[in-house]
Amino acid sequence: MARKRHARGFFAYAIFYLAFLYVPVLFLPVFSFNNSEFIAFPLSGFTTRWYGEMLADTAMHLALWNSLKVGACVALSATVLGLLTARALTRYRLRGGGAVLALASLPLFIPDIVLGISLLIVLNRVGLPPSLYAVALGHVLICLPFAITVLMSRFEGFDRSLEEASLDLGESAWMTFWRVTFPLVLPGIVASLLLCFIVSFDEFLIAYFLAGTDVTLPIYIWGQLRFPFQLPKVLALGALILVATAGLVVLAEWVRGLGRRAHPAGI
Amino acid sequence: MAVADIIQARRPRGGRVRRPEAARGYALLSPAMIVMVVALAAPMLLLALYSFWTQAGLSLDTHFTLGRYAEALGRGSWRDLFWRSLAISSAVTLATVLLAYPMAYFVAFHARAKFAWLILLTIPFWTSYLLRVFAWKVILGYNGVINSGLMDLGLIRQPLEFLLYNPFAVVVTLAHAWAAFAILPIYVSLEKIDRSLLDAAADLGDGPLRRFLRVTLPLSLPGVIGAAVLIFVPTTGDYVTPTLVGGPGGVMIANVIEVEFDRIGDWPMGAALAIASMAAVGIVTLLTVQAVRLAASRVR
Numbered sequence: 001m002a003r004k005r006h007a008r009g010f011f012a013y014a015i016f017y018l019a020f021l022y023v024p025v026l027f028l029p030v031f032s033f034n035n036s037e038f039i040a041f042p043l044s045g046f047t048t049r050w051y052g053e054m055l056a057d058t059a060m061h062l063a064l065w066n067s068l069k070v071g072a073c074v075a076l077s078a079t080v081l082g083l084l085t086a087r088a089l090t091r092y093r094l095r096g097g098g099a100v101l102a103l104a105s106l107p108l109f110i111p112d113i114v115l116g117i118s119l120l121i122v123l124n125r126v127g128l129p130p131s132l133y134a135v136a137l138g139h140v141l142i143c144l145p146f147a148i149t150v151l152m153s154r155f156e157g158f159d160r161s162l163e164e165a166s167l168d169l170g171e172s173a174w175m176t177f178w179r180v181t182f183p184l185v186l187p188g189i190v191a192s193l194l195l196c197f198i199v200s201f202d203e204f205l206i207a208y209f210l211a212g213t214d215v216t217l218p219i220y221i222w223g224q225l226r227f228p229f230q231l232p233k234v235l236a237l238g239a240l241i242l243v244a245t246a247g248l249v250v251l252a253e254w255v256r257g258l259g260r261r262a263h264p265a266g267i
Numbered sequence: 268m269a270v271a272d273i274i275q276a277r278r279p280r281g282g283r284v285r286r287p288e289a290a291r292g293y294a295l296l297s298p299a300m301i302v303m304v305v306a307l308a309a310p311m312l313l314l315a316l317y318s319f320w321t322q323a324g325l326s327l328d329t330h331f332t333l334g335r336y337a338e339a340l341g342r343g344s345w346r347d348l349f350w351r352s353l354a355i356s357s358a359v360t361l362a363t364v365l366l367a368y369p370m371a372y373f374v375a376f377h378a379r380a381k382f383a384w385l386i387l388l389t390i391p392f393w394t395s396y397l398l399r400v401f402a403w404k405v406i407l408g409y410n411g412v413i414n415s416g417l418m419d420l421g422l423i424r425q426p427l428e429f430l431l432y433n434p435f436a437v438v439v440t441l442a443h444a445w446a447a448f449a450i451l452p453i454y455v456s457l458e459k460i461d462r463s464l465l466d467a468a469a470d471l472g473d474g475p476l477r478r479f480l481r482v483t484l485p486l487s488l489p490g491v492i493g494a495a496v497l498i499f500v501p502t503t504g505d506y507v508t509p510t511l512v513g514g515p516g517g518v519m520i521a522n523v524i525e526v527e528f529d530r531i532g533d534w535p536m537g538a539a540l541a542i543a544s545m546a547a548v549g550i551v552t553l554l555t556v557q558a559v560r561l562a563a564s565r566v567r
Binding site for chain 2: 007013021022038040042082085087089094095111117118119120137140141198199246253
């Protein structure tokens with residue numbers, strides 16, 4: 001009886017906590033449909049004009065296109081690098097493997113501003129101008145920890161004897177990879193691609209230092225935040241981004257969970 | 268979600284492998300290692316190097332000097348910023364961990380659809396940081412959601428000015444933004460606790476509170492420490508939040524680093540500030556973790 005009351009108390013807290021997480025963010029979509037230049041209550045009627053204005057903004061189109069390009073390159077590069085690393089760390093019991101993993105997780109523990117300025121210094125030393133390539137390199141760095149862990153948890157639940165069977169039955173190592181290993185880790189690969197894309201797509205500070213005159217979507221938004229009359233338009237854009245990324249995350253997690261039960265350590 | 272795995276990062280165990288096998292393993296590792304060296308190790312070394320140099324007009328004086336560090340720590344206003352950044356991050360860490368613990372506890376011990384809960388709790392983490400911070404500006408602002416809502420209801424006449432542009436706003440915003448980083452590590456460590464230990468404690472006469480304090484809490488401490496480090500270290504260097512919601516009283520060290528790099532163009536000074544702040548954060552983190560571990564071992 002006491003235990004049940006206990007559980008109910010925790011459930012109530014969990015609902016409160018979810019509200020704390022979600023309600024602040026939900027104000028963006030709410031006010032993006034509000035028919036007023038001011039972001040304040042009371043709401044003054046429904047409108048979609050902010051969305052219309054946002055869609056007509058050509059500077060935004062360019063920034064969006066840049067972000068999509070960078071995000072796609074980063075997702076692909078980080079996932080390939082993560083795939084090789086995860087494979088090496090799970091398949092071969094290497095000396096120094098723990099150190100490699102620690103090094104790859106390091107970007108999580110370094111403030112983004114420090115990653116940004118240190119890469120800016122390197123560009124400057126080598127004599128390269130800031131560019132979207134530099135942004136992509138910085139983003140690969142912060143995506144790699146996620147790619148490696150998502151893929152490692154997939155490789156770890158993986159039955160090696162399937163590969164051995166394929167080799168014993170006469171397939172080459174290359175064909176074994178394509179016909180056995182790759183399909184089995186595919187959900188991990190898709191999840192890693194999606195998550196890395198989202199991380200890159202949303203990243204602001206590193207891009208701010210490294211993009212130079214090119215503008216990514218978060219940099220564009222940052223610029224707009226200074227002008228109060230632009231805010232409703234930014235809200236509309238932000239609402240769309242939130243919905244799109246949340247959808248991609250759910251998709252990534254769903255794909256990742258395919259073919260295996262909810263497995264706490266891999267989450 | 269992957270964050271929890273990183274905290275748990277296991278060191279590969281087992282016997283050493285045969286030579287050609289190991290060579291293949293290292294070959295597979297090398298591309299990522301090259302990227303880490305080019306994009307992480309080399310830039311960090313250069314940053315450290317710059318912090319010992321001097322900006323002379325448009326060129327760099329590359330004679331070794333500790334002058335930038337003396338300046339970074341000597342200027343009173345910057346010293347205050349260091350302290351304030353550490354204080355704000357400490358408050359953020361404490362608030363985030365305290366708020367997240369019962370949540371993680373609920374998912375680990377009481378929730379039925381754990382997987383769904385975990386996804387629900389991590390979705391906000393993956394969505395745009397910039398927009399989440401901006402949402403708080405919209406909420407706390409002079410004409411924001413709270414003020415206009417309260418005035419609309421007739422509860423206040425004047426907007427409350429203490430909501431935005433101060434350290435409090437920074438703490439609230441950051442505690443919201445970093446929630447997932449606290450929940451996941453704590454959840455993983457709670458989930459790993461052997462349930463028979465809890466039954467044993469109950470059988471031996473411990474009440475729920477005693478059992479929690481003597482069994483559950485100590486066993487979940489690694490997750491709590493992991494969460495605290497993962498939040499404390501990066502938030503001291505946060506730029507977006509203090510800029511958008513901090514106001515003059517909520518400025519943090521990253522704002523000065525940005526000014527040195529972007530507007531003043533004194534890169535060695537910015538580098539020294541960055542290295543000094545990371546060193547300060549590192550020292551505080553190590554000392555605190557040691558102190559917590561010591562305290563925990565005393566309690567048991």
